[in-house]
Amino acid sequence: MIGLTAPDERLRAAAQLEVAQRVYGGLFQPVNADGAQIPLPW
Numbered sequence: 001m002i003g004l005t006a007p008d009e010r011l012r013a014a015a016q017l018e019v020a021q022r023v024y025g026g027l028f029q030p031v032n033a034d035g036a037q038i039p040l041p042w
Helices: 009-027
Strands: none
Touching: none
């Protein structure tokens, strides 16, 4: 998350990509069959 405030454009872009991948992965991961708990992506 700190990379989002980096002064270098490439570092900010890399941080944005990583955040987007984690959010997407968290939203679209397979549903847990027993429904007891949703696993966190980290």
